[in-house]
Amino acid sequence: MNTNDIFNQPSPTASDLSLDTLGPTQSNQIHTKTKVAETEAAENHKSGINLLNINDAEVVYHRFLIVDGLIVSSEVENGQISIKRDKFPDLTYAVVENNFKAIVELGMGDNTVTFQFTKADSTALTRSVKIRMESNLRSMPVRLGVVYGKDSQMKYDMDPTPENQDPKDWINSAISKLRCAAYLWQAFTAYEMQKNGFGWRTFRFEEENTLDTMNNQNPTTRSIPKVCLLPSEETVTYIRDKQRAEQWVPSSGEERTIFDTQLDVASNALDKSKETFKNSKHYIAVLTLDSTWPKADGIVLGHAALSSQSTVRNIAVHGSHMLYAWPSCIQDVVKCFSNTTKVNEDVLYADKDGVKEYWMRYHPLFMLPKESAPPPRPPARIIPYPADNSIFFECSDGIVLIECFIDNELKAFSEFTLENLPSRKSEKTPTYTDQEKNMENPTLVKVDLEVCKTKIYGYIDQTLNFVVTCNSQSNLAIVDAAKFISDNTETPESGIKIFSYGVHGKKDDQSKKQDVLFLQDSPDFLKLPAESTLRSLSKISLIKLFLHTNNSNIGAFEVTTKDGKKTMLGNYSTSYKTTKSLTIVENDGLKSVDIRSGVWIDGMEFKSRNGRTTSWLGGNGGVLTTSQPPPGYVITGLRVYYGGWVDGLTLLYSKQA
Template sequence: MVYLMPGANRLRFDFSSPKLANSGSSNPIHSSYITVHMVPPMNSPPLQLAILLAKDSPGTFDAVPARIEREGNGLDTAIRKFRMAAYLWQAFTAEQMFRNKLGRRAFRFEEEWTTGTCNQRDREMGTMRSEARVHVIRSDKTLAEIRDMERAQQNPNATKKGELYDIAAEAVKNYFQTLPGQKQYVSVLIMDSHWDAAAKTVVGHAALGGNAGDLQLAIFGSHCLQSYPTSFEEIAPAFTDCTPTDTNWVANDCNEAGSSWEAANIGIGAHLHETGHLFGCPHQESGVMLRDYVRLNRSFVAREAYSTRTKSKGGLVLEADECTWHRLDCLRFKSHPCFRLPNDPLLNPDASLQAWPVEDGKVQIIAPTGVSYLEIFPEGDDVCHTWIEYPAEKGTLQRIIVLTEKELLNRLPENKRQSSKMQISIKSHGGGNLDIADFRTLCSKASALKLSFGPGPLGQTAFRSYKLGLSQMEGSEPHEFVFTSFKEKNRVLSKIVFYHGLAFDGMEFFYDDNSSQLFGKRGGKAGGDTFDMDIRRGECITGFLVRSGFWIDAVQVLTSLGRKSPIYGNAHGGSPHTLLPPRGYNLVGVSGSCAAWVDGFSVLITK
């Protein structure tokens, strides 16, 4: 590994061999040069690195006495080691993305101008560099509270296992003071983790990753930190150090860290696993997001040392034996804002996906930023084994795809095709996600609504879009109707009144004869807010922008004249979804459910 500066970096490679004379001298037998140009991706949000301490923390981490004497175990050493671990994550991820033909892309860090710590010469000479910043955050909790055995994740009888995540999230939010709607990506090292030799448990440690509102957070303990390298020169020695783990002083995590290099694998690799969760990665069938990080060292050394875990004497490392990011993780990263490159094309700001059941059991998937890939989960599968990729064809993204149940079933193994339910998860190039819990129901007649009017003796058929919100609130009742202006051609929609407060309560559609149709309830702000339609110009509703999660947070109307209403409800709640019918279809009604407020919403479309 080498440290790259912005711009051109000229690297020299010297050939040496113990079998040849002069090979160890300052006059190498052969040298090759390569110039690497590095452009810092300043247009992408950074992954923040943070060390969390208790308010009365001594600021030390577990280490054997010999290590403490040689390199210390204080906060400065912890910062250097954590920074190097993060650089290893970054280099490993960039190489994996390149091997998957997705470009040399990786997350970036917020940087600061400081005395260089990543190579020994910088430390000796006091050279200043721009290096990854490690934030030091003090919690309002005491050391005893953080090391409470009831909060220890590895304690099988603990009653507060998830609380360390909440403590870290609260401290990080108070430190960064982000505004509503602003996403922050933070990977935290808990400095006060400690191996309790008497209880045989690591206290003050939890390996967790996910989100706390707009905060994407990963946490991990410092109990393996002594084994991490502090500079580039120490990477190979750290991953080949066979010093046995002395459990009088430090932990043998999961009994898979019996030597120093294996402890480095567990600490650096498991923290990377949790950082994967921070970026939205679920568990996978293989790779970092399973538990293959116990082989992380193989990406940084040519030969593996003796392993106490496998009792293997080690030997030559081949590419096929290395730890990897799963292909699905790499595809997810390509669409993630933290992985954007300066030369990536601009995408539509609407990253959402929508599913539209139509005739003949087909479902149209529409994504303004293009469909990236689709995961298929037959009943009983928790991780994805089957997926379909939708690469850009001659530079053109596939913004509309048509799915059928038969096509998806044919992708599954024979023994999985008879499952009663099939879940699919679709991702867009903009990072959007659409989970369809039961695709068979969506493409069946359950999504169709027979209209008793319209051309022909049998009337028309309308289709319900995939519903937003879960419709699981207490007392939730279905609401559905076709607009009067569609049923009676002499009626015109004149205005819409929106009822809202901290969420979306309902909306009432008024027509030119003063009749109305109410969807949801007249709650929230007294009298609601009115959005008038331009009757003279024949303005009508063409779609909705909906913010939703567990329920419906906010709604905005889109009209045929290109106008947009204000966003009514909680404009920062949930995630955005743009409901615009497929080409050739018209929006003719609304459907969903309502409890204390609206908790389900879809639209009715027909040709």
């Protein structure tokens, strides 16, 4: 994620802080700064080659860069786009109906990349950009390995026909194919992350200086992914036992007698390896070289597409039975991805989806021609709850990442993944909410500013900024967390410290404002100390909703407290007699309110602790959210903004103790 762009946004203030303005940040809004965007637009118009997902002078962290582009023309253009780079041979890709997708090979440091569009053998348009490739050394590297039996012939399945020549060096051919596949995994991950607003984020590899085979013209020595050879103590027959094949299913009368898998074969080889796989945790992808497809068995032997994690390593394994179709260098990628040669199933395994051609899925993020994308997840709303020196973040879609920045530099982060869930459940990793402790992607997360400061080396009274990301890849930026809390904290004449968290709907200069203060439940149920200022509030006993005369939104509502006081909120004069009400008895209390809102309050439903409700009143427009205080806090009132009807609603809450 480009944090410079995020934190150049104006800081939210009490006057403009609404749940809509704090809603999902779209990727095209956070991808570029205004000045850069204007420069890029001018350059696109000038050159006629529009680069849709990369800007001039942008920084990336991976070698194979996938670029989407468009030839700007009043006519339908078909032809070729040539990619010219420093120190690398040219690459050429097709332009079809003005669109192109290209993989650009980059070197470490600054790269000048020239895109040259040609048609009818003549150059029509040229566009150059500078792209900087840097190393990302902050993350643990992914390591690559090839495991094989102690009596292995060191070969993989190939179709023995004249047009398919055997490799001169089988093991180096397999290594080159694995490296190329790894670069593509890395490229597709970065491409999808950037497309969805995360910037060019991807993983890195453990590297070594050796002969680079990723370009089949003039290979030279470069720093490229290291592939570790992992000889197994087991024989090929052992590895190819059908019970160790992932696809094997016992037939009638058969019983499984072997319970280890290809993961165990690879792990044991890692344990015995001369490479260092023991002293610290590793992430490694392992290719099983001795996989094979015997047609008579109807399954791939020596293969499993499995992964496992432990305190020692995270490992993934895959068989070599489809190496025959994999590219071994960047020039082979398009050729392999578009290879419609029919698979000879007498000697080769064809992909199980029935296409029976050489092209295949190299990675889940690669979409095949004419293959429809999975339905997108709807944007999710992340709601910030200011509290005492902390902020709670709630999102029904699940929170996956919280990042803390100082002066646009990432200083600390918390990830919520299946991998670290056991650590959170065992309390080895501290948590603050039940959701953090028990959910892979918790729906409620607390950020304690003081705790965060202790995790930042050399912290000295600096401004903390946060970016929160949820499963649907929507995100929320909080600029100056301390100011955010201060702007949404107030102490009225009653002396009760009250927090609020923005506005459902809207408020503007024309909106009128009304507050009502109450206690959501009895002081005894809330276990309020005898000296608590909250005891000065009267418990809510009745809430009544009034429909506006247009029958599609809320006109007003009335709150009655136990002391008999009634408060009308909103515009009763424009409301129908149509009402819904909730009586809150002595052994019950107000728990939450469901709200549909956009530019006003479309509909509402209040709910009690014991499950009683007003039932729904109003329309079905806007976005549905549930409003309730964070753990350890209690509802102490409502704030309404209104004109002809209820425009906005804010929940007021206070600390329970």
